[in-house]
Amino acid sequence: MARIVGIDLGTTNSLVAYMDKGVPRVIPGADGRTMVPSVVAMTDHGLLVGDEAKDHLLRNPDRTVYSIKRFMGKGLADVQGELAYFPYTLTEQGGVIRIKLNGKTYSPPQISAMILKELKRRAEAYLEEEITRAVITVPAYFNDSQRQATKDAGLIAGLEVLRIINEPTAASLAYGLQEKTQGTIAVYDFGGGTFDISILKLKQGIFEVLATNGDTHLGGDDIDRRIANLLLDEIRSAHGLDLGPYPDHMQALRLEAERAKIRLSDELKTLLTVELPDGRGRFTRELTRDQLESLVADIIERTLAPCRSALKDAGLAPEQIDEVVLVGGSTRMPLVRRRVQELFGKQPHCHLNPDEVVALGAAVQADILSGGTTDMLLLDVTPLSLGIETMGGVMSCLIPRNTTIPANAKEMFTTYVDGQTGVDIHILQGERELAKDNRSLARFRLKVPPLPAGVPRIEVTFLIDANGILHVTAKDMRTGRQQSIEVKPSYGLSETEVERMIEESFKFAKEDVASRKLIEARLDAGSLLAATEKSLSEGGHLVPDDVRTAVRAALSALASAKEGDDVRTIRTRMAELEQAAKPLSVALMDDSLKRGLEGKKLSDVT
Amino acid sequence: MNQPTPSGGSRNVQMARSMCWHCQSEVAGEYFCERCVKVQPVSKETDYFTCLGLPRRLTIDPAVLEAKYYERSRAFHPDFYLNKTEAEQAISLDNAATLNTAYRTLRDPVQRAEYLLDLEAGSVKTIRTSPPADLFEEILELQDTLDAYRAGDHSSETGRQLRARLEAERGALERRQAEMEDELQRLFVEWDALQDRGEADGQARMERDRLLRRMRELLSNRTYVKNIVNDLVETIG
CATH class of the missing domain: 2.60.34.10 (Substrate Binding Domain Of DNAk; Chain A, domain 1)
Known part of the structure; x- marks a missing residue:
C-alpha cells in the first residue's frame, strides 16, 4: 500500500510528517528546517512558496498571500472587518472569496493547494517516492464548508485526502503514542489564526473526544495586530504619519510586531524598530512583557470561555482533567500558560514541540489508516x-x-x-x-x-x-x-469548479516543471561555459589548433543555445562541448601531473 | 450498493438469520460472515441493545456498556476499512454511525428509558410533557412569580424578595427532578426483574403495562420540571 503522509496545514506555518518504523517524524526541507511558512508569492519569475515567498512579503506585498487559512470556506462578508489588514484585493464569486493577484483570481483552496504541493514535493524528495495520499489537519472548530474547502485544496494539489482530522485530537495521538497515557486530557490548541479546546478520554488505545469548542478566528495573528496597531498609533502621533498607504512598511511593521511577541516569551523587554518611508528615519520603542500582557489580556481571556463550555459539555469539572496539553505556537506566551494553569489547576504539558506535534499526530493517523498502527483508534466528534x-x-x-x-x-x-x-x-x-x-x-x-x-x-x-x-x-x-x-x-x-481547478493545477504543474528544468539547464550551461573558458585560457597552448577551434565553436554554440528556451538543445550543446573539450581536459590533467612530479626523485614517485 | 434480498428458500430460516451480502452464505446475527469474513450491515430491525451486544434491560453497568462500545468501534470504524471494497466501506460507515447513536442513547438513563418505551409501546415523540399532578397549583403560582420578577425592578425590595422565592423554588424543583430520576432507576430494576422471570401470564402482562405507563408518566413529568428549572436558571442565573 502506498505511503500516506500527515500534513499540518497551518495559518502561519505548515509541515509534513511520516511514520518511520512506528515513530512519527517531521520531514525537513533541503535547509533542514521543518516548517514551511504558509506564504505564497506570485513573482515575475514564477510562483514561490514558503521561506522564499516570505521574503516577498516586504518586496511584493500586494502579490504575496499569507494567512490564507482565515479565508477557507468563507464569503467576503465574513471577513469584512479585517480587509484593511490584507494588502491584496479580495472579491467574491459564488459565495467563495477570491484573491486577485497579477490580474488573475484565485480561491483560497487554490492558494492552499500551492502550499500543499510544496509539502508534497518536499516529502517526495525526502522519501524518494511519489506521494499521492495524505491526512490533513484542520481546527476542531472548523465547520463543514471549511473542511470541504481543505479537502478541495488537497484535490487541487493532486492529493487524495484520506482523512480530515482535527488538530487538537491529532496532537493527542502524538502524545498518547509517546506516553501511553490513560485518563482525561484537555488539549489547548492556540495557533496562528485559530483556537481549539478538546477534552478527551484515553483508554486502552481508544481516544474518545468528549467535547470540543473553539474560535476559528482567534490566534497569534490577533496578538500581532494588537501590537501593530499600537505602533501605528504611536507613529501617527509622534510623526504625524499614517503608514496605511505604504503596504510594504505595513508588512514590515507586522513582521516586527510578530518577532517582538516571540522575543517577549523569553525576555522581559525588547526593542521594536520600524523604518519609516520617504527617508523619515526610524521609529523605535521599547516593549516590556508586562505591557504586552496587558495589551492582549482580553484576547487570551477569550480562549477561556470555550474551555469552560467544553468542560460543561463533557460533564467534567476542571479538577477532573488529568493532563493538560499545550499545542500551537501561541502557547509559548507565558501569559497563556499562566491562564491555562489557573483554569485547570495544574501545570500544562508541553514537552513535545508545539509547532510539530499536530503534524506528528497526522502521521500517526495516516499510519492507522494504512493499517500500520492497529491498537489505536480515534473517536472524534462534530463541533x-x-x-x-x-x-x-x-x-x-x-x-x-x-x-x-x-x-x-x-x-x-x-x-x-x-x-x-x-x-x-x-x-x-x-x-x-x-x-x-x-x-x-x-x-x-x-x-x-x-x-x-x-x-x-x-x-x-x-x-x-x-x-x-x-x-x-x-x-x-x-x-x-x-x-x-x-x-x-x-x-x-462547486464540483465542476474544483475539477477545473485540478485541471488547471496540473497544467501549471507541467509548466512549472518545464520552467524549472529550463532554469536548471541554463545554470548548468553557465557553469560549463565558465569552466571551459577557464581551461582554454590555462591550457589552450597544450592542444593542437584544431582542438582549440572545435572548442571555441562548441562554446559559442552552447552560449547561443543558452539564450533560447529549449532544454534539449541546451543539453545537447553541453554534451557536444564536453566532447570537444575532452582532449583539452586530458592535456590539462597530464600537465598538472607532470608539474607535480617536477623536482621529485624517481624513488619518491614509485 | 447492491443488497440481495433473501430468496424464497430462506423464509424457513429464523427471522434473525439472513444472508451475507457478499457470498450469500447464511449469517446468524454476527457482524462478520463466517465464510468470507466480510462485514455485515447492522440491520434496520436491530435494536440498540442488540447492536451493542446487550440484553434488553434497563439497568446497565456503564463500564460494560463502554467496553462493548469500544470493542464494536474497533470492529466497525471506517479507519479500518480503507483498504476494503467500496461496499464494505459503506457498510462500515453506516454501522459505525448506528453504533454511535446506540451508545449515545443507552448511555443516558433518560434517553434509554425513552428508547425502551419507543420499542415496547410506540413512539415517544407523542408524549406530551405535563406537570406532576400534585405540583400543578405550585407551578401556576411559580409562573406568575417569574413573570412578575421579569417585569419588575430586580434591585428593588420586591425584586429581591421575588428572587429569593424563585431560588427556593429552583432548589425544590431540582430535588423533585432528582427524586423522579431515582424512581426511574427503581422502575428499571422492577422492569428487568419482570423480564428475567420471563412469565407470560395475564398478571405479568398487567405488571408490564403498569411499569411502562409509570415510566411514561415519569418521563413526561420530568421533562416538564426540567424545562421549568432551565427557565429559572436562565432568569435568575
Missing part, C-alpha cells in the same frame, strides 16, 4: 450542531454538537399542497435558535412525485462522516428508490 430550517425560520437540530462521528440522522419529509413536486431544504450548522443566526451550509430541492398532500414520504439521511463532512441522501419510502441530490454549498466551490 457544531447540524440542523435544517423549519417553519418560521427556526433551526431544527438533527445532530447535536459533540456527537461522535460518523453520525447520522434520518428525517421524513412530505408535502403540504396537492401535486407539490418539490421540497426546499436548507441545511444549517450552529447553536442558535434562529436559522439566520447560524451558518448556512447548503440548500437543495427534494424531488417529490406529484401526489395528494401528505402522501409522499421521502426519507432524507444526513450523514456526517469521519472527516466531519456532511453527505445527504434521500429515499422515496413508497418506491424504496434512492434519489440523487444536488446540494448547492452556500460557501464552497
Whole structure:
C-alpha cells in the first residue's frame, strides 16, 4: 500500500510528517528546517512558496498571500472587518472569496493547494517516492464548508485526502503514542489564526473526544495586530504619519510586531524598530512583557470561555482533567500558560514541540489508516450542531454538537399542497435558535412525485462522516428508490469548479516543471561555459589548433543555445562541448601531473 | 450498493438469520460472515441493545456498556476499512454511525428509558410533557412569580424578595427532578426483574403495562420540571 503522509496545514506555518518504523517524524526541507511558512508569492519569475515567498512579503506585498487559512470556506462578508489588514484585493464569486493577484483570481483552496504541493514535493524528495495520499489537519472548530474547502485544496494539489482530522485530537495521538497515557486530557490548541479546546478520554488505545469548542478566528495573528496597531498609533502621533498607504512598511511593521511577541516569551523587554518611508528615519520603542500582557489580556481571556463550555459539555469539572496539553505556537506566551494553569489547576504539558506535534499526530493517523498502527483508534466528534430550517425560520437540530462521528440522522419529509413536486431544504450548522443566526451550509430541492398532500414520504439521511463532512441522501419510502441530490454549498466551490481547478493545477504543474528544468539547464550551461573558458585560457597552448577551434565553436554554440528556451538543445550543446573539450581536459590533467612530479626523485614517485 | 434480498428458500430460516451480502452464505446475527469474513450491515430491525451486544434491560453497568462500545468501534470504524471494497466501506460507515447513536442513547438513563418505551409501546415523540399532578397549583403560582420578577425592578425590595422565592423554588424543583430520576432507576430494576422471570401470564402482562405507563408518566413529568428549572436558571442565573 502506498505511503500516506500527515500534513499540518497551518495559518502561519505548515509541515509534513511520516511514520518511520512506528515513530512519527517531521520531514525537513533541503535547509533542514521543518516548517514551511504558509506564504505564497506570485513573482515575475514564477510562483514561490514558503521561506522564499516570505521574503516577498516586504518586496511584493500586494502579490504575496499569507494567512490564507482565515479565508477557507468563507464569503467576503465574513471577513469584512479585517480587509484593511490584507494588502491584496479580495472579491467574491459564488459565495467563495477570491484573491486577485497579477490580474488573475484565485480561491483560497487554490492558494492552499500551492502550499500543499510544496509539502508534497518536499516529502517526495525526502522519501524518494511519489506521494499521492495524505491526512490533513484542520481546527476542531472548523465547520463543514471549511473542511470541504481543505479537502478541495488537497484535490487541487493532486492529493487524495484520506482523512480530515482535527488538530487538537491529532496532537493527542502524538502524545498518547509517546506516553501511553490513560485518563482525561484537555488539549489547548492556540495557533496562528485559530483556537481549539478538546477534552478527551484515553483508554486502552481508544481516544474518545468528549467535547470540543473553539474560535476559528482567534490566534497569534490577533496578538500581532494588537501590537501593530499600537505602533501605528504611536507613529501617527509622534510623526504625524499614517503608514496605511505604504503596504510594504505595513508588512514590515507586522513582521516586527510578530518577532517582538516571540522575543517577549523569553525576555522581559525588547526593542521594536520600524523604518519609516520617504527617508523619515526610524521609529523605535521599547516593549516590556508586562505591557504586552496587558495589551492582549482580553484576547487570551477569550480562549477561556470555550474551555469552560467544553468542560460543561463533557460533564467534567476542571479538577477532573488529568493532563493538560499545550499545542500551537501561541502557547509559548507565558501569559497563556499562566491562564491555562489557573483554569485547570495544574501545570500544562508541553514537552513535545508545539509547532510539530499536530503534524506528528497526522502521521500517526495516516499510519492507522494504512493499517500500520492497529491498537489505536480515534473517536472524534462534530463541533457544531447540524440542523435544517423549519417553519418560521427556526433551526431544527438533527445532530447535536459533540456527537461522535460518523453520525447520522434520518428525517421524513412530505408535502403540504396537492401535486407539490418539490421540497426546499436548507441545511444549517450552529447553536442558535434562529436559522439566520447560524451558518448556512447548503440548500437543495427534494424531488417529490406529484401526489395528494401528505402522501409522499421521502426519507432524507444526513450523514456526517469521519472527516466531519456532511453527505445527504434521500429515499422515496413508497418506491424504496434512492434519489440523487444536488446540494448547492452556500460557501464552497462547486464540483465542476474544483475539477477545473485540478485541471488547471496540473497544467501549471507541467509548466512549472518545464520552467524549472529550463532554469536548471541554463545554470548548468553557465557553469560549463565558465569552466571551459577557464581551461582554454590555462591550457589552450597544450592542444593542437584544431582542438582549440572545435572548442571555441562548441562554446559559442552552447552560449547561443543558452539564450533560447529549449532544454534539449541546451543539453545537447553541453554534451557536444564536453566532447570537444575532452582532449583539452586530458592535456590539462597530464600537465598538472607532470608539474607535480617536477623536482621529485624517481624513488619518491614509485 | 447492491443488497440481495433473501430468496424464497430462506423464509424457513429464523427471522434473525439472513444472508451475507457478499457470498450469500447464511449469517446468524454476527457482524462478520463466517465464510468470507466480510462485514455485515447492522440491520434496520436491530435494536440498540442488540447492536451493542446487550440484553434488553434497563439497568446497565456503564463500564460494560463502554467496553462493548469500544470493542464494536474497533470492529466497525471506517479507519479500518480503507483498504476494503467500496461496499464494505459503506457498510462500515453506516454501522459505525448506528453504533454511535446506540451508545449515545443507552448511555443516558433518560434517553434509554425513552428508547425502551419507543420499542415496547410506540413512539415517544407523542408524549406530551405535563406537570406532576400534585405540583400543578405550585407551578401556576411559580409562573406568575417569574413573570412578575421579569417585569419588575430586580434591585428593588420586591425584586429581591421575588428572587429569593424563585431560588427556593429552583432548589425544590431540582430535588423533585432528582427524586423522579431515582424512581426511574427503581422502575428499571422492577422492569428487568419482570423480564428475567420471563412469565407470560395475564398478571405479568398487567405488571408490564403498569411499569411502562409509570415510566411514561415519569418521563413526561420530568421533562416538564426540567424545562421549568432551565427557565429559572436562565432568569435568575
